[in-house]
Amino acid sequence: MTKPTATSSQLSSAVIAEEKRLRGTRYGLLAPGILTIFIIGIMPLSIVLVYSFLKPGDFGGVTWELSFEAYVQLLFEEDIFDETLSFTTDYLEIFWRSVGLGLVTTIACLLVGFPTAYFIATQPPARRNAWLFLITIPFWTNLLIRTYAMLLILRDQGMINLSLIKIGVIDRALPLLYTDFAVSLGLVYAYLPFMVLPIFASLEKLDFRLVEAGYDLYATRFRVLKRIIIPLAKPGIAAGCILVLIPSLGAYITPALLGGGKKLMIGNLIELQFGQARNWPFGSAIALVLMVLVMLSLLIYLRSGGRKGASARKSIDLKYQPGFSQIAWFCIVVLYAPIAVLVLFSFNQNRSVTVWTEFSFDWYVKAAQNEGIQHAAWVSLEVAFIAMVISTILATMAALVTTRTPPYRGLNAAITVINQPLMVPEVVTAVATLIFFAIIKQATGVTGIGYLIAAHTAFCIPFAYMPIRARLEDMDLSLEQAAADLYAPPFKVFRRVTLPLMMPGIMAGAMLAFIVSLDDVIITLFVAGPGETTLPLYILGQIRRGVTPEINAVSTLFLGISVILVTLIFLFGTNKNKGKQ
DSSP, X not given: OHHHXXXXXXXHHHHHHHHHHHXXXXXXXXXXXXXXXXIIIIHHHHHHHHHTTEEEOBTBSEEEEEOOHXXXXXXXXXXXTTOOEEEOOHHHHXXXXXXXXHHHHHHHHHHHHHHHXXXXXXXXXXXXXXXXXXXXXXXXXXXXHHHHHHHHHHSTTSHHHHHHHHTTSOSSOOOOSXXXXXXXXXXXXXXXXXXXXXXXXXXXXXXXXHHHXXXXXXXXXXXXXXXXXXXXXXXXXXXXXXXXXXXXXXXXXXIIIIIXXXXXXXXXXXXXXXXXXXXXXXXXHHHHHHHHHHHHHHHHHHHTTTTOOOOOOBOOSOOOOTTHHHHHHHHHHHHHHHHXXXXXXXXXXXXXXXXXXXXXXXXXXXXXXXXXXXXXXXXXXXXXXXXXXXHHHHHHHHHHHHHSSOOOTTHHHHHHHHTHHHHSOHHHHHHHHHHHHHHHHHHHOOOSTHHHHHHHHHHHHHHHHHHHHHHHHHSOTHHHHHXXXXXXXXXXXXXXXXXXXXXXXXXXXXXXXXXXXXHOOHHHHHHOOTTOOOHHHHHHHHHHHOOOHHHHHHHHHHHHHHHHHHHHHHHHHHHHHHTOO
């Protein structure tokens, strides 16, 4: 009678021991990534909140004295003589401009992005992959360079004005640059892929039997589109709108280059307070207001049904919608025309960046001999490589815990923390990181490039995490189970089975992290110290001094690197789908 009891006790002890082992493994793998993002990404946001209630220091920084001055300054200005307050709309106008341009950008991207996504989703698989590849390339190429390419087209001596003058439509250049029109056009150009891809993800899973039923009931194409297709694509539309609106609200590069000093947006105002104005509490207050706008946008997204999915796709006829293919081709032209102009004139022998004379490699030779470019390129590669390695390791560990262990309490919270850098406007992340590192430097006296690497690492973790987790979720568990049934220990199963199968996802995540770090401008602009100028910062500085063919050459080389890496990521994804067990 005692033997079953002993056996039951042993089994219970074994279960408890196994649960403890799993818990220890889970914490050990998840903790490094979570702590990195918490310390460098989340904790600095609380410091921004504290700084917004302090007084500005005489030469930057803060004075540790409680004050609501930063928030009052948003709506009122103080008379320097009698210290009275008067209502001002200066900063409200910047907020309204940011919100207005963000909404215009979102609507414009939706009007172009939805037909494009629908057209791609209804193509045969091979053609669909080609279209996705064309959309994805601009998605991951450097935003600074693409915005600079748009500047070449919109400037007074740009392609648009010169073409219109040449054909006799106008007799003098139109003032296109440094206007709200230029900023909104640049934002649409920058964030259009953000709209296309999530809508495509919804439409690809659309059950087209419902579309066929609509036609069987004699509904017109427009009615089918309005009553069936658009409602079913609502999750993708909502996600696309949020992905466009949030970065548009906090945009810095596009309004800085295309809007000039007169067309500030929230991101530029924040940078101004931490730069020339040296009013850190006011800059912190503006950053928090921007965060509130973002949180409201996310709340609207969740309430709109952003978590709902779509049914499985079935292929049938009658998918054609008039004009959608033309809009899709227009989308491709919009995305690639500025890049084509930039690349073409990088081979122009003439110093003018818009007047073609003769094909030449002179500017590439001069760029290669430029010591400033060489130093900036080396710093970029050093930072990007180290950030890639660390962020990929941490992301791989986190992906294993969030996909390969039984569900546990705190799983959703862990995933939210890992993705936190994606949910916060980059300019707010940059401000928080700047303040946090400034405190550490003041306390320790330690400086160096390590701070920039740490900031890039935390920012890159979710980008590496996404493809690795996707790969793990698509993997067949039977091979791992078979290895375990053959008494292979857990580490050997991981080394001989799991790791080789997930390697395409790891490589894709690593290259994605490398691209994000290599292309980053905003975080680097705030965090980088003396002698830590990366290639994007060097290009930005040269653009502010004036447009030169040498920058065209450097930008083209930078684009080439991004295109190669994006192509490799795409190929890894294609091989993943082909090799799915």
